[in-house]
Amino acid sequence: MSQVIDVEISSLITKKHIAQFNDDGYTLIKNVFSSKEINQLAMAFDRWKEFGNLIGRTWRKQNTIVWIEDSVVRGMQWPSYHDSVMAKFRLDTRLLEIVEPFIGNNLKQIINQLHWKMPGSKISWPLHRDVRSRQPVEAFKDLFSSWVQTGIAIDHHREENGAMFVVPGSHKDFPADANDQSLYSAVSYKNDPRIKPLIMDPGDVVIWNAFVVHGGGFNSSNYLDRRFYINGYVKAENCTRGEWAWKNGRSVPLTEDNALIQFEKVNEVKEAFYPEDRNISEYVID
Numbered sequence: 001m002s003q004v005i006d007v008e009i010s011s012l013i014t015k016k017h018i019a020q021f022n023d024d025g026y027t028l029i030k031n032v033f034s035s036k037e038i039n040q041l042a043m044a045f046d047r048w049k050e051f052g053n054l055i056g057r058t059w060r061k062q063n064t065i066v067w068i069e070d071s072v073v074r075g076m077q078w079p080s081y082h083d084s085v086m087a088k089f090r091l092d093t094r095l096l097e098i099v100e101p102f103i104g105n106n107l108k109q110i111i112n113q114l115h116w117k118m119p120g121s122k123i124s125w126p127l128h129r130d131v132r133s134r135q136p137v138e139a140f141k142d143l144f145s146s147w148v149q150t151g152i153a154i155d156h157h158r159e160e161n162g163a164m165f166v167v168p169g170s171h172k173d174f175p176a177d178a179n180d181q182s183l184y185s186a187v188s189y190k191n192d193p194r195i196k197p198l199i200m201d202p203g204d205v206v207i208w209n210a211f212v213v214h215g216g217g218f219n220s221s222n223y224l225d226r227r228f229y230i231n232g233y234v235k236a237e238n239c240t241r242g243e244w245a246w247k248n249g250r251s252v253p254l255t256e257d258n259a260l261i262q263f264e265k266v267n268e269v270k271e272a273f274y275p276e277d278r279n280i281s282e283y284v285i286d
């Protein structure tokens, strides 16, 4: 990282965070949420996991989807339409304070996502760049500097329980061309000398660039769950999709009208359904 004298930009972001984000493609902000807040989020995660166990198979209602693989609840998108705890934290002013120096305060949201990795589960996220999921490409302008993904650690993230790995600097390895599909999957980076686990404690927040290589390994621990709350924001003027998050710094709560994000038929198919019953394959995306 370049030598930077550390100066606070806000109560959470310093010049070092900004330099690390620019140089490495990610930065970690420690102790953003208190243990009480994390307990609240952990309970919300558990309620959705129980919901997943009850419904038993991958299930969708408009933008909200619960992914179940081999009877294991592994992820979910857009709980916030139906869950006041998740909805509260997606618009928490501390998240705005963290992303604002990078993408401003007039923001839409594309990702509102929960990841579980239960001990011993066969869940992993092979190394990739998130640009792969920012589709269609033409809905996003200048993705490199208009998009930030955030992740809140609910549990301790350690190598043994499936912490995310990141390859610092890999966002600059190639021109940031969102149309270049050869960038999307990045499994060959597993032997890159720069790769490192992202060690997080509950309440820490990581933010990363759409072009940095990252992914997560297996949870091989016996007891440590590994839950991660992910919210991705984009400069509103550079994206034609998404739910509003903040308009010039003022938070915008969700309504029951779902915006077009990743589910193309969001306004055609309003009922809940099991995609399998309609011969629809649902892939886990990010």
Ligand SMILES: O=C(O)CCC(=O)C(=O)O
Binding pocket: 115, 125, 130, 162, 163, 164, 165, 214, 215, 216, 217, 228, 230, 286
């Ligand atoms: O949950 C993880 O370990 C990885 C998440 C990830 O790679 C992503 O959200 O793009």
